[in-house]
Amino acid sequence: MMKQTFFSFSLLTLFVLHCTTCVAQPIPAPLPPPIPSTPTASPPAPPLPKSSPPAPPLPKGSPPASLVPAAAPGPSGPANVTKILEKAKGYSIFIRLLKSTSVGDQIEKQLNDSSNGVTIFAPTDGAFSTLSSGVLNSLNDEQKEELIQFHVISSYIPLSQFQTVSNPLRTNAGDTSKYTFPLNVTAYPNSVNISTGITNTSLSGTVYSDGQLAIYQLDKVLLPVNIFGPKPPAPAPSPTKRKKENDDSPSDDNNTVTDSSSDDGKVNASGAISLKIMTMQNMVFSGVAMVAAIVLSL
Ligand SMILES: *[C@@H]1O[C@H](CO)[C@@H](O)[C@H](O)[C@H]1NC(C)=O
Ligand SMILES: *[C@@H]1O[C@H](CO)[C@@H](O)[C@H](O)[C@H]1NC(C)=O
Ligand SMILES: *[C@@H]1O[C@H](CO)[C@@H](O)[C@H](O)[C@H]1NC(C)=O
Ligand SMILES: *[C@@H]1O[C@H](CO)[C@@H](O)[C@H](O)[C@H]1NC(C)=O
Numbered sequence: 001m002m003k004q005t006f007f008s009f010s011l012l013t014l015f016v017l018h019c020t021t022c023v024a025q026p027i028p029a030p031l032p033p034p035i036p037s038t039p040t041a042s043p044p045a046p047p048l049p050k051s052s053p054p055a056p057p058l059p060k061g062s063p064p065a066s067l068v069p070a071a072a073p074g075p076s077g078p079a080n081v082t083k084i085l086e087k088a089k090g091y092s093i094f095i096r097l098l099k100s101t102s103v104g105d106q107i108e109k110q111l112n113d114s115s116n117g118v119t120i121f122a123p124t125d126g127a128f129s130t131l132s133s134g135v136l137n138s139l140n141d142e143q144k145e146e147l148i149q150f151h152v153i154s155s156y157i158p159l160s161q162f163q164t165v166s167n168p169l170r171t172n173a174g175d176t177s178k179y180t181f182p183l184n185v186t187a188y189p190n191s192v193n194i195s196t197g198i199t200n201t202s203l204s205g206t207v208y209s210d211g212q213l214a215i216y217q218l219d220k221v222l223l224p225v226n227i228f229g230p231k232p233p234a235p236a237p238s239p240t241k242r243k244k245e246n247d248d249s250p251s252d253d254n255n256t257v258t259d260s261s262s263d264d265g266k267v268n269a270s271g272a273i274s275l276k277i278m279t280m281q282n283m284v285f286s287g288v289a290m291v292a293a294i295v296l297s298l
């Protein structure tokens, strides 16, 4: 009988442990916005009506000639970004990264599946060559993908509309808050300037524009703060180190501590609470189960 009880109890313990492990696992980071899948059953799409509107007149103080769209409207069906960039020449590194990160596929899907269009800031090979050597290689796959997504916007922005975009502009890299992926675009009479908080540059030409897809030339790679910038303020110093060792010097404490504790509160509170609830549930459950086990074994 004792054996049985012990056995049930071990099972229980295992179960509880297992549950706790489940709960303690971090919630996976949110994925980039899902690309809607195309219904396979639908009949083949009819050829697009040739309705691409004529380019709107340029605002007063038009940009220099180099910024004026160079390419004619594309053929029906989504434009092939790789092909366009290959033809434009001088984008081999960007093309390689579009392929290796599969951001190229994401763009093709967005162009095919959504009517919002896509805008791409395409850094030239020269732009990549100004990065110190090894920078690209030092990035892991996720960072590479984010870096390339940071150069893509899920809407078609013709040159004349940059003066109306609201900053920070959301890129496919996601979050635009200070330490993540902010990107500001400011239109001036003779230039469209871009700032990431690290990189300042301006559009140096239009590679392609057809009413759905716009590709602009950049002579610098847009470096996102999230990967290349300062990290958010450090969290509270580890509690083990500051166990009231003659702690009478308030000067250094006051800011850091209040700051981080309020942050922790916000970020961690929900997690902590749900953990507590789960633990209580476990306890109640194991109590009931243990009683049941004991009764059974009797
Ligand atoms: C786009 O163009 C590239 C190079 O020209 C080609 O390899 C690729 O197959 C094309 N993709 C599609 C979807 O047509
Ligand atoms: C584009 O969308 C059509 C249906 O809208 C689909 O049949 C086709 O496979 C899609 N092409 C790509 C490259 O996703
Ligand atoms: C972008 O613009 C917003 C709003 O104007 C501003 O708060 C932010 O500091 C700017 N960020 C960068 C990187 O320029
Ligand atoms: C970028 O421009 C802003 C103002 O437009 C300036 O404050 C900042 O120092 C510049 N950053 C670099 C890296 O040039």
Ligand SMILES: *[C@@H]1O[C@H](CO)[C@@H](O)[C@H](O)[C@H]1NC(C)=O
Residues within 6 Å of the ligand: 188, 191, 192, 193, 200, 201, 202
């Ligand atoms: C816009 O960017 C260019 C360089 O890309 C710079 O020379 C110019 O000063 C910037 N304009 C403003 C208003 O920041």
Ligand SMILES: *[C@@H]1O[C@H](CO)[C@@H](O)[C@H](O)[C@H]1NC(C)=O
Residues within 6 Å of the ligand: 251, 254, 255, 258
């Ligand atoms: C933090 O210290 C500054 C001076 O260093 C003081 O002005 C401020 O009132 C202090 N804040 C708190 C919450 O103690």
Ligand SMILES: *[C@@H]1O[C@H](CO)[C@@H](O)[C@H](O)[C@H]1NC(C)=O
Residues within 6 Å of the ligand: 235, 236, 264, 267, 268, 271
């Ligand atoms: C809780 O806060 C700590 C310290 O700021 C942080 O390292 C940890 O990632 C946070 N946990 C969650 C679930 O956000």
